[in-house]
Amino acid sequence: MKRNxxxxxxxxxxxxxxxxxxxxxSHLTPIYATSTFSFDTTDEGAARFASxxxxxxxxxxxxxxxxxxxxxxxALESFGLTNENGESIKxxxxxxxxxxxxxxxxxxxxxxAGDTVLSHYALYGGTYExxxxxxxxxxxxxxxxxxxxxxxxxxxxxxxPSIKLIHIETPANPxxxxxxxxAVTTIAKKxxxxxxxxxxxxTPYLQQPFKYGVDFVLHSTTKFLNGHxxxxxxxxxxxxxxxxxxxxxxxxxxxxxxxxxxDAFLLINGMKTLELRxxxxxxxxxxxxDFLQQHNKVEKVNYVGLTSHSDxxxxxxxxxxxGSLMSFELKGGIMEAKKFMDALQMCTQATSxxxxxxxxxxxxxxxxxxxxxxxxxxxxxTDGLIRLSVGIENxxxxxxxxxxxxxxx
Ligand SMILES: *Cc1c(COP(=O)(O)O)cnc(C)c1O
Numbered sequence: 322m323k324r325n326x327x328x329x330x331x332x333x334x335x336x337x338x339x340x341x342x343x344x345x346x347s348h349l350t351p352i353y354a355t356s357t358f359s360f361d362t363t364d365e366g367a368a369r370f371a372s373x374x375x376x377x378x379x380x381x382x383x384x385x386x387x388x389x390x391x392x393x394x395x396a397l398e399s400f401g402l403t404n405e406n407g408e409s410i411k412x413x414x415x416x417x418x419x420x421x422x423x424x425x426x427x428x429x430x431x432x433x434a435g436d437t438v439l440s441h442y443a444l445y446g447g448t449y450e451x452x453x454x455x456x457x458x459x460x461x462x463x464x465x466x467x468x469x470x471x472x473x474x475x476x477x478x479x480x481x482p483s484i485k486l487i488h489i490e491t492p493a494n495p496x497x498x499x500x501x502x503x504a505v506t507t508i509a510k511k512x513x514x515x516x517x518x519x520x521x522x523x524t525p526y527l528q529q530p531f532k533y534g535v536d537f538v539l540h541s542t543t544k545f546l547n548g549h550x551x552x553x554x555x556x557x558x559x560x561x562x563x564x565x566x567x568x569x570x571x572x573x574x575x576x577x578x579x580x581x582x583x584d585a586f587l588l589i590n591g592m593k594t595l596e597l598r599x600x601x602x603x604x605x606x607x608x609x610x611d612f613l614q615q616h617n618k619v620e621k622v623n624y625v626g627l628t629s630h631s632d633x634x635x636x637x638x639x640x641x642x643x644g645s646l647m648s649f650e651l652k653g654g655i656m657e658a659k660k661f662m663d664a665l666q667m668c669t670q671a672t673s674x675x676x677x678x679x680x681x682x683x684x685x686x687x688x689x690x691x692x693x694x695x696x697x698x699x700x701x702x703t704d705g706l707i708r709l710s711v712g713i714e715n716x717x718x719x720x721x722x723x724x725x726x727x728x729x730x
Contacts, residue, residue, distance in 0.1 A: 332400055332526050333596040339396040340389040340589075350389040352586045356380050373566060382574050386582040387416045390589050394546070394556050397525040397592070402532050410531060413565035414558040415573050416585060420521060420541025421447050422578030423555030427517055427537055428452070428486075430572035434460025436485040439477055441468045441500060443493040443700040445519065445541075446688045452488075469632070471504055478512050489535075490519040491528075492636065494674070495648040495684045495708040496701040497625045499632035502639055503533040510534065521545070521675075526599045527641045531560055544675030545645075547591040548598050552584040598677065598713055602645035605719060606711040612720055613649050618657070618727050620650040623701070645711045646674055648684070654705035657730055658683060662707065664726035667718060674710030679719055682708045 322341045329335050343350055358377045360366035369378055376383030391414040402410045417423040428451070432438065438452055442465060452463040464481060468474040468489075478484055487509050491500040502518060509516045517537040518530035524545045530538050540546055542554035557573070559565040573579075603626075610624035622629075625636040626643030636643055651657040662670055668679040672687050682688065685704050689697055697703075711719065 420555035603642035679712035
């Protein structure tokens, strides 16, 4: 297989050309739909078990289709990044069956009973529940604080020596709050605390947390990386390759969070157009945010691309563009929100985001239903808040749909 000897200059090329080798001259990565792999001799079996490469033994442990997706994600997250010695950084990704499974491996391989996680408001609903229910039952405590304020962050660390890990989601939906990854990591490193970043929302095209020295990045690949809404998936990426290949891999395998070869194939396919899709998502979202902000029936728009958003400068510092997600409130609250959503003709009502088409949802009654109302309100998730994942349709059609639905109010 021919390979480029010159460095690739952009992430579309990286997404398309990181993985080339495969058996039988297949142009695309084959779907290795197999639970297990054969050995010609007992010695060969023993050698494969003893080898550092565990991808051709049993598919819960690894599978060549997973490896192709993992290598592409490693290349995307590390693209253009170098270490203190000026060498390209090398990452290790582990593909999972879902974002939740990747997060479970992250937390359980790094934390034990008696440890504490420090995190912030406006987390993904599943993350919030995982740390408050599953981790709590396992004896792992969580502190939630507004760590955008670095004094609050450092005081929480000083007062709680059991904090082992700081988990950041930035931007975080549905209020699109951002955390300064560099500032938090700088403080965390002073106290030897691990930092993990949920980069689902931004994708490696818009934001590369490893640039700031974080230890782990995770994605729900269900969203923008797959991009087409064809499967659930997740990935956990670490910069300590040795630790990823040993403890983290072991916990992943024992927890049983492996994905399927078909889902990995769909993900590989989706990632090929990441840059093209994100450029369109972002430019459409900016236009929708401007439209909503100027509309007289709209009370408030949370889009981090707007200078009116409290975290606009943080986003500008660490993101290439501002993403496709926003939330907004209509004058008249929940009644008007429901009427508006039901009047849309083209945009789809559904939970999830990051699909090529525009999705709209009502967090209070869906994704954040399990978060108590007082808690939800602290995060800014009011009863009337509408969340929008702007798709790559022609912008005129998105705006026309919004215009006609707002007229119906
Ligand atoms: C969707 C999502 C998750 C959970 O991922 P699943 O693939 O649904 O398990 C975690 N974090 C964020 C930010 C998400 O949007």
